[in-house]
Structure formats: C-alpha cells, structure tokens
Amino acid sequence: MPWPLAACWVLSRQDSVSAAIIDAAKLDSRGSRGEKQLADTLGRPMLILHIIDSFSPANGGPPEAVRQLTKAYIEVGAQIEVVCLDAPDAPYLKNIPCPVHALNQSYLGRFAFSPRLWRWLRDNAHRFDGMVMNGIWTFPGVALWMNARRIGKPYGVFVHGALDPWFNRKYPLKHLKKMLYWPIQYAVLRDAMAVFFTTDEERKLARESFRPNGWNSVVVPYGITDPEVSEEEAASQVEQFYEKLPQLRGRRYLLFLGRIHEKKGCDLLIEALARQADKAPDLDLVIAGPDQAGWQLKLQQRAKQRGIGSRVHWPGLIGGAVKWGALRASDAFVLPSHQENFGIAVVESLSMGRPVLITNQVNIWPDIEADQVGLVDDDTLEGIERLIAGWNAMGTAGRAELAGGARAAFQRRYAMNRTAAVINRLFLFGPSEEVSSGAEAM
Numbered sequence: 001m002p003w004p005l006a007a008c009w010v011l012s013r014q015d016s017v018s019a020a021i022i023d024a025a026k027l028d029s030r031g032s033r034g035e036k037q038l039a040d041t042l043g044r045p046m047l048i049l050h051i052i053d054s055f056s057p058a059n060g061g062p063p064e065a066v067r068q069l070t071k072a073y074i075e076v077g078a079q080i081e082v083v084c085l086d087a088p089d090a091p092y093l094k095n096i097p098c099p100v101h102a103l104n105q106s107y108l109g110r111f112a113f114s115p116r117l118w119r120w121l122r123d124n125a126h127r128f129d130g131m132v133m134n135g136i137w138t139f140p141g142v143a144l145w146m147n148a149r150r151i152g153k154p155y156g157v158f159v160h161g162a163l164d165p166w167f168n169r170k171y172p173l174k175h176l177k178k179m180l181y182w183p184i185q186y187a188v189l190r191d192a193m194a195v196f197f198t199t200d201e202e203r204k205l206a207r208e209s210f211r212p213n214g215w216n217s218v219v220v221p222y223g224i225t226d227p228e229v230s231e232e233e234a235a236s237q238v239e240q241f242y243e244k245l246p247q248l249r250g251r252r253y254l255l256f257l258g259r260i261h262e263k264k265g266c267d268l269l270i271e272a273l274a275r276q277a278d279k280a281p282d283l284d285l286v287i288a289g290p291d292q293a294g295w296q297l298k299l300q301q302r303a304k305q306r307g308i309g310s311r312v313h314w315p316g317l318i319g320g321a322v323k324w325g326a327l328r329a330s331d332a333f334v335l336p337s338h339q340e341n342f343g344i345a346v347v348e349s350l351s352m353g354r355p356v357l358i359t360n361q362v363n364i365w366p367d368i369e370a371d372q373v374g375l376v377d378d379d380t381l382e383g384i385e386r387l388i389a390g391w392n393a394m395g396t397a398g399r400a401e402l403a404g405g406a407r408a409a410f411q412r413r414y415a416m417n418r419t420a421a422v423i424n425r426l427f428l429f430g431p432s433e434e435v436s437s438g439a440e441a442m
Helices: 003-012 024-028 031-042 061-075 115-127 139-151 165-170 172-190 200-206 231-244 266-276 296-305 320-329 344-351 365-371 381-393 395-404 406-413 416-429
Strands: 020-022 047-052 079-084 100-102 130-134 155-158 194-197 216-219 252-257 283-288 332-335 356-359 374-377
Touching: 047 061, 047 115, 047 139, 047 416, 061 079, 061 130, 061 344, 061 416, 079 115, 115 139, 130 139, 130 416, 139 155, 139 172, 155 416, 165 172, 194 200, 200 216, 231 320, 252 266, 252 320, 252 344, 266 283, 266 296, 266 381, 283 320, 320 344, 332 344, 332 381, 332 395, 344 356, 344 406, 356 365, 356 381, 365 374, 365 406, 374 381, 395 406
Parallel strands: 020 216, 047 079, 047 130, 079 100, 130 155, 155 194, 194 216, 252 283, 252 332, 332 356, 356 374
Antiparallel strands: none
C-alpha cells in the first residue's frame, strides 16, 4: 500500500486491539531458558534492527540510548544494526560498535520523510528477527509499520516520553496537529508487538494524551552500559574537563547536562542559584549542552543581571572523556525538568558515584528517593531553590553520605544489557505468555 493511503486505511479499519501490559520482569528473569531456546530454535544470535531519525547528540536522550543499546546487545550475545537518516560522514557516527546504515535523506523537517528509507526497509526488513523504532510522530515509524505488516515481522516502538500530556498542555497548537495525525500514529503503536516505556509512570501518563489508546505496553529495565574505567583513566577524564574549564579548579559546582530548552527548567536553575548565592558563595553552576532554541544568550543575560554571571559556565555540548570528567568532579548533577520520561544523564551521574538533584517530573524520581541518592522537589522556582538550599545545608558529611550509595544504585537498577535481553526474549517468545491476566484496557 503506498504510504499516503495509510491514513484512509487506518480510519476505515475497525480497532480490535485491546491494551495489555506485558510483564517485562518475567522476560527479564528467563535468562538461561531464553538463551537456550534461542540457540535451539535459531542456531545463531538474534539479529535486531533499530531505527532512529538521527544519531545527533543535539537530539537529546534517544540517540544516546540507542548508542548504549548497541553495546548492550553485544554484551548479551546478540547482533544489532541501525538505520538512520544522517549523512554517512557525520562525526557522531564514529565508534558505534555495529553496522550503521546512514541513508542521508530526510525531507519535511522533523517529519523526516524519506523514500530511501522506505526502499531500504522493503529490501532489508526480512533479514531481522525483530525491529525497533525509536521515537514517534515521524515518517520512519510509518515506513516500519507498513513494511513489517507486509512481511509479517514483529516490531516494537520506544516512545521516549513523547506521549506525556505535558506537551499537550504546553503546546496546544502542536497538540491539534498531532490529533489530526493520531489515526496513523495510533496504528503504528496498536500493531506493534510491544510499545516500550522506561518507567511505569511514563506508561501511565501515555494513556492520558490521545484516544483510542489500545496497545501492548512493556516497561523495560533501562539505563546505560557501565562506563567505569581504571583510576588512571578516571583521573585523566577529570583533568580533561578542567583543561576545558580551568576556572573551576578548586570550586564546587552543580552540573546540568542536556539540551538548553525551556522544558529542562534552566531558567529556574539560574534564578534559584541567584537567590542562594550569598548562602553558597563557593558553589558554581555548569550548564553543558546544545542551544537548540537560541535560549542561551537570554539565560546568560539573566545570570549577569542577577549578579552570578561569573559563576555560571557554558562549555556547550560535551561528550566522551570530558563529559565523564565533568560528572566525576561535580558536587552533584542537577536536572530541574518540567517533563522527563527517564533521564539518561541522571543515570550517568549515578554511575560516576555522584548524587542527583531532580524534580518530581523526572519519572525515575521514586527510585532516587527510595535509594537515598539525591534530593527531589517540585518543578517550580521555589522547588529548585529548596533543592539548592537543601544540598548546601547538608554539609560535607551529608553530601558524602548521599554520594556513597549512588554507584550501587546504578548497578542495581540501570544496567542496559537487561534491556537488550528483554527485547530479544520478547521477539523470541512473543507476548502471548507475558500478558498480565488482569491488565486493564486503556
């Protein structure tokens, strides 16, 4: 079926799919049985395809999540390939440990229309045991949906927070456009073997945004591969960061690592630090990330007006050793977001043994409170000010106590190889055995 006819086909089709919640814990606990059955039935490692519009780090968490998953699949003995719409010579495609098919074609802005991707999936989808789309609201998901249906291959979709009702409230005009597109997007989700969520809170919130909303939900264990290195390399990472920002040697600082976007609450962070500046004269702030919306200059001007211009540092997008060094040397990581389905940078901070200061709109906040590895408050100016004031008031001993459990919490909760194993077993076993008998229709 030509893709422009998809909307008509969707609107005319009766929806017979009721929602279910697939128990990922059962899949995650099948270890030996899953690997043995995989070997017996396939006689080879599973081959999984991941699709993403772009690997650019400027796009935030999803590209980093896929990058981490490529390593995780290798750790669990599976094979992975990735197809994206980037230029083949894009520098951020280097050092990805799997085949990356960069098709270098994307039209219509963020919709990412690509006939080249359609043809590539037509010619290659049959090779894979399962396929995973990262993100929604774009053409690649439609191309996957129609090609997977054509050949009867299973696929899944990572929503990556894009169904959070916060977006509907914040951007009502965009919400109207999405409502018009929803019949197509819903079909992509409805027909997937699984719609992947990274927290149960994300899964619950996704039910509130659009209707109909019947799909198979899977809350997967999520995180990163362990970035731990030798003591010598760790010291080198810190030194590389200080070479980039030498004025921070000997200073305490909070680190924000992410896109400079109003969703992230950077304006609240600057104002809250200004209010606490006299009480914490030795505390600086590092805001590291790409300025996608042209907001950085306004924030810099605000920091200067509030008398803390010299205490807020803007290194831009950092990665690799410099990023890990920034996390290791920080007092704590801070994320004042108004909406965050997971927060990869939160987990990265924990992996470095650093505590986190986050809002209760970052969906893993219950884990942070339960493990006592950070502070949580509201996504308001008063809430962010309480975070900074509370952190400063804890003193050296109190801050060290929070930091002491951070790495253990990371290792217990956020190993990405479990994510790869769950996806493999879902595609191997299918969802029929895993659907909770009491699942509520959504």
